[in-house]
Amino acid sequence: MNHPKASPFSRVEQKVGLSKIIIEYSRPSARGRTLFGNQENGEPGLVPYGRIWRVGANESTKISFDSDVIIDNQELKKGIYALYAFPEKDQWQIVFHNNSTHWGDGRTNYNPKEDALRILVLPIKTHDFQETFLISFDELDHNRASMIWSWGNTQISIPIQLDTKSIMQRQIDKELSSSASAQTFYETARYYQEQGIYLIEALSYVDSAIEKGGDTYYYHRIRSLILADLNRYTEAIKVAELSLELARKEGKDEFVRLNENNIRKWQTLLPHNK
Incomplete structure (x- = not known):
């Protein structure tokens, strides 16, 4: 019972x-x-x-x-x-x-x-x-x-x-060993940027995502963040401005705001503002 x-x-x-x-x-x-x-x-x-x-x-x-x-x-x-x-x-x-x-x-x-x-x-x-x-x-x-x-x-x-980094890297290696899509390149670049690792590789991967998938506000947003992490603030601002423009066209107000905030922050870090 x-x-x-x-x-x-x-x-x-x-x-x-x-x-x-x-x-x-x-x-x-x-x-x-x-x-x-x-x-x-x-x-x-x-x-x-x-x-x-x-x-x-x-x-x-x-x-x-x-x-x-x-x-x-x-x-x-x-x-x-x-x-x-x-x-x-x-x-x-x-x-x-x-x-x-x-x-x-x-x-x-x-x-x-x-x-x-x-x-x-x-x-x-x-x-x-x-x-x-x-x-x-x-x-x-x-x-x-x-x-x-x-x-x-x-x-x-x-x-x-847990060793999530190793688990993720094995997954990335497997995905990139085949015919990787724009989304795969983007997700790899985004993960590396979020973890603060392999930033040069991350920049290359997001460039491949843009080449395969075209201009999107989220591809360019990640690219701007990677450039800023590399202390390349002038380039980061230009890319963030492009991401902002694309986000505004699609009505993505949150990403407009995020890009605006980053642009203001990075402008204060330019050499002539120090």
Whole structure:
């Protein structure tokens, strides 16, 4: 019989750069109970210090990565892992476990020989109370994220790093090795400009995009940004003026404003204005 669970199932999917992290777990609620450590009368709380915790309820909490990651300066291969923790008052051991099939709190089935990775983290005491256990992600950019566990007044933050630059470069190399389109050249140039890398190559790629795809406000906008990054402000202003004109013709008010702002900024950086 299908019936509602006291600790309902939840699934979290987070994109980080070009990689995906998925967490499947159950969410217990505090319901007035002491969560970690001992109660005031000395009796164990829901998760006693030093005892393995399944990081949720019901079956093992699972985390999957579709790319290799770095956690606490240690490499973890892509795959599916069970998450376990050994809470203590001042520090927690966090375990990424190769066997993700266990049911229950882990005390009977957990085998440390099957650990893929262990790290130590410091628990954070929070002012706000989180009634129902929550796993979320914060501090996101192309290359990293923090996995956050929150329950009661305790929070755990686990930094996860990804080598998005290498993943993206492999994709670029593959796309450029065939008959690349104007859009491929443009997206490559835009990515390099956003990351502040390979700017000379980026300029060449956006020129190829313009040659293949013609004059567009967004091609020329990226070209102006690359030139400015190369400190070639006079050229950047001329290209931004062209991008502005093309954007105005298409009614792209936001890009008109962006180009106007850049032109004003770059004019102050010209040698005669210093």
